[in-house]
Amino acid sequence: MSHLLNVEEAPAPLSPNRPSMAAFLALGFRPLYIAGASWALISIALWIFTPQLLTGPLSMVGWHAHEMLWGFIITIAVGFLLTASATWTGFNPLHGTPLAVLCILWCIARIGFLAGGLTGFWVALVTELLFFAGSAVALGRVMIKGRSRRNYGVPVLIFMLGVADLMYLLAALDGNYIELMQRFDIGLIGMAIIALLIARRVIPFFAMRMVPDLKIPMLTRSGQYQMVFSGLALAAGIGVQITGTPMTPGNGVHTLPLVMAISLFITGLISLGQLFYWKPQAVLHKPMLWILYLGYAFIGIGLLFAAWQFSNLFDPAILNGVLARSATHVHLIGLAGFCILIIGMLTRTALGHLGRPLALDRSMLAGHWLVVVAAALRLAALWPTATSVHLLHLSAVAWIVALGLYLWRFVPMLIRPRPDKPAPVAAAKKPAVVRPAEAR
Template sequence: MAPIPRLRDYRGPALLSYGFRPFFLFGSLYAGLSILAWLPMFYGELALSTAFAPRDWHIHEMLYGYLPAVITGFLLTAVPNWTGRMPLQGRPLLVLVLVWAVGRVAVTTSAWIGWEAAAVIDNAFLLLVAGAMGREIIKGKNWRNLKVLIALGVLLAGNTLFHIEAHVLGAADYGIRFGIAATMMLIMLIGGRIIPSFTRNWLVRENPGRLPAPFGRFDMVTMVAAGAALLAWIAAPGWSVTGAMLIAAGLLQVARLARWAGERTWRDRLVFILHIAYAFVPLGFVLTGLAALGLVPTAAGVHAWSGGAMGIMTLAVMSRASLGHTGRALVASAAMQGLYLLLIVGALARVCAAVHPAWSDALLHLAGLSWAGAFVGFALVYWNVFTCPRVTA
């Protein structure tokens, strides 16, 4: 994302001057703190007044609580670049943040207020974001980017399905797979654009030689194969054909990643971490395919996708975008590199906990504390980035 071209004469708190600031800050805090609640919930030491089963609360708040906050922060910062219009700031931005926060409270207290009320309040955030984005894109006559409304609509549909399924059936299996599959498609689409682009820019400047392959027919084939495999997984996760499709899609994603020359970017940690994050995409496909064949637990692939691809990719994008949009140098500090490493360790530990049940207690604690430390640590390391004015010199 390029710097926002123009701003209103804004005199309020810096935190509310750009959409990414509050949503990246509070989203990352929530991602970390909610895991600290989830660990005692998992072991039966804590109970929340939610209508969801404990597992479903945990998954819902990652898929439909944390991720929409990050996506919203990204869109509120990108759309003004696309349209040339003023960004959302001040009170309107505060309203969106509060609606998101109230949604988190509503889901967590849904046993008190009722699942229907919680679903309405929770979905209100995505509806408001879609309305705000649609208005800006239409007024800016930036018709080609109306497709972002499709992504928001998919999240809204998945969230609605999650609430209904959890109430009617007691568990949100289809809603979970739908949300994971939709998020993975977004990562493959957006990652397939930004990772080669950022890599090319750095290599041309710092390390001439082999460059990432441009987006082409091979990328289209990998996306179609991945989409078909994910649809099969949503519908029939235990079917052997689904397993074969997932493994084949994973191998194609390995080849896709190898074409981006990521091994040549290790000196720029802001770029290199994007490649590491994307590596969990094919790992998740292969492990989920093996799970469909009954060879590994389902949780292994799901957590490669969620803890690895989703977690590391969002942290990588937030850390890079926040620096660029506040006028700071695009350099990963030593502290930020430590947080990247912490999250990688946590993601691998969570996958291993599923594969090796005998070690699960220690590995689950390592994974949970690593995740919490990475996201809360990010909020603390970037506190001034989010709350102080843009650097002008």
């Protein structure tokens, strides 16, 4: 991981000042960062301002939840992993035509779920499963080829997220809203495992590189416990689905939901404890760092709220029922956690892999703050008041502007070769490579 940002892309035949398809398809983060960020902007605009367009088997809140988790958040994670795995293993898992095919599958899925109709739904379901299967196979192949044993679980997690996606989509087809949200939680927990795994590795590395003389521990042992308990929570959630155990408040305490709640609670505590050891006070003057710390903190907080809800040990009337709503932990983990973390990762990793200075300009900094504002307003809108709908709309506007700024600033860079890599024509067909010393 100490060489995360040193992947070399193949030189492109064009000038670094001109767009290049070879550069665009050199590493997974380039097309998938653009695709995920664009869809995050479009999907929120559709959900908040034109929900009447969201018809079909996957519609309204079911469509919104699916597209934000699998269509955006997990897509960005796949883009990152397809890139980082090249450094972990020494082999680029996907580039050129295979990467283009993967992106086309992703696009067909987005169109199919949005178009409505049973045929569009099934086409989208199949292509989306092929997207996750293809990503998992590509990651698994290079992990084995590069003997990156510590990362063997990563392609398995991506495959499991595809299985959770299938479970969610079949519940949507049945029209069972309670089952739909339970299966969404399985996907949410699965993504939390990946987010915690990635963030626990990169945050200390990024912080020590950017803050002179800062020394913070990697916390490998606590990370192992974190993975064990988050995995146990995921297994308990799957068990709930298999056994049909009720999880709604008022049905009493059941073993599997209680195991799930305890595991999530411990995972959340470990996450917040790790932040303490990462010396957050040392990064307050570095927006590129504190945005990552903040997102990680909200994932931990959200896991605590999820544990509280799944335990069924609280009174639903507390705080006007806000804590009893699944939307509370979903938006704490998904928006305040994943999305704040993602805007930081989208910026930091893109700049690093593109050979750009690791510094935020005004538009990038504004994008960071707008995502934080969007999360704060969306959480405030959970409180049932006359202003809730206005807060929701303001949150959506802040989100749309934030992602628009990111795309405006980064698309021109993502479709061009690195400025620090010459582009001789003779090397145009060489695949992306990683220096052997950086393989693991």
